[in-house]
Amino acid sequence: xxxxxxxxxxxxxxxxxxxxxxxxxxxxxxxxxxxxxxxxxxxxxxxxxxxxxxxxxxxxxxxxxxxx
Amino acid sequence: xxxxxxxxxxxxxxxxxxxxxxxxxxxxxxxxxxxxxxxxxxxxxxxxxxxxxxxxxxxxxxxxxxxxxxxxxxxxxxxxxxxxxxxxxxxxxxxxxxxxxxxxxxxxxxxxxxxxxxxxxxxxxxxxxxxxxx
Numbered sequence: 001x002x003x004x005x006x007x008x009x010x011x012x013x014x015x016x017x018x019x020x021x022x023x024x025x026x027x028x029x030x031x032x033x034x035x036x037x038x039x040x041x042x043x044x045x046x047x048x049x050x051x052x053x054x055x056x057x058x059x060x061x062x063x064x065x066x067x068x
Numbered sequence: 069x070x071x072x073x074x075x076x077x078x079x080x081x082x083x084x085x086x087x088x089x090x091x092x093x094x095x096x097x098x099x100x101x102x103x104x105x106x107x108x109x110x111x112x113x114x115x116x117x118x119x120x121x122x123x124x125x126x127x128x129x130x131x132x133x134x135x136x137x138x139x140x141x142x143x144x145x146x147x148x149x150x151x152x153x154x155x156x157x158x159x160x161x162x163x164x165x166x167x168x169x170x171x172x173x174x175x176x177x178x179x180x181x182x183x184x185x186x187x188x189x190x191x192x193x194x195x196x197x198x199x200x201x202x
Contacts, residue, residue: 009091009109009117054106054122061107065099 001044003053004036005060012037014063022056071143073136080121080132082139086113089147094119096146097139105135 005015015037019028025048029040044052072083084094094117098107104124111118121135189197 004110006110006113008113057108058102058106061095061098061109062102065095 001041001053003039003041003057005039005057007032007035007037010037010060010064014060015039017063018056018060021059022052025052071140073133073140075129075132078122078127078132080136080139082119082121082136083111084117084119084143086115086117089117089143090150091117093143093146093150096149097142100142101135101139 015030019030019039022028024045026041026044029042031038031040039056041052041056048055071085071089074081091113094109098109098119101107101121106122106124108120109117110120119139121132121139123131123135127135186192
């Protein structure tokens with residue numbers, strides 16, 4: 001599962017904070033490609049598999065506010 | 069193009085012109101919905117901002133359409149806030165500056181008028197100033 005965050009809208013600090021918060025639920029790999037931060041999620045806890053992507057995106061958006 | 073909204077795969081996609089709606093307003097409006105929906109931002113920051121909104125609970129097309137209306141209202145609200153904040157920045161700074169300046173001045177005045185600084189010698193007892201009565 002991959003999520004691509006547009007670098008213009010999301011900052012790296014917010015993504016790092018979100019990964020720290022979600023690290024117990026999955027393994028995260030971050031790559032920086034042109035305009036995007038590509039986050040690969042693997043070894044996802046099966047209990048949260050369906051919601052983790054959306055919850056993670058919301059969390060990054062929320063952390064973006066605090067990281068400003 | 070101002071605001072376009074379409075529904076795709078149980079998801080609302082709103083497209084905005086960033087020249088009309090500043091990014092701060094987009095963030096502000098998005099945070100209002102963060103407890104009710106999943107939001108994701110993408111697009112070209114110079115041409116078109118795209119906001120993907122998905123309900124946390126399953127939503128009907130009508131509910132999604134209503135959500136789009138609510139989002140647009142909130143967006144307008146935050147755009148206005150941003151504009152007011154921008155337009156009143158100088159006057160707000162001036163008011164705070166004046167308030168701090170006058171607070172500082174009154175503290176200085178108090179210091180000058182305190183009993184320890186007694187240039188007229190009012191606080192000096194009579195006996196000390198003119199000697200004891202005979």
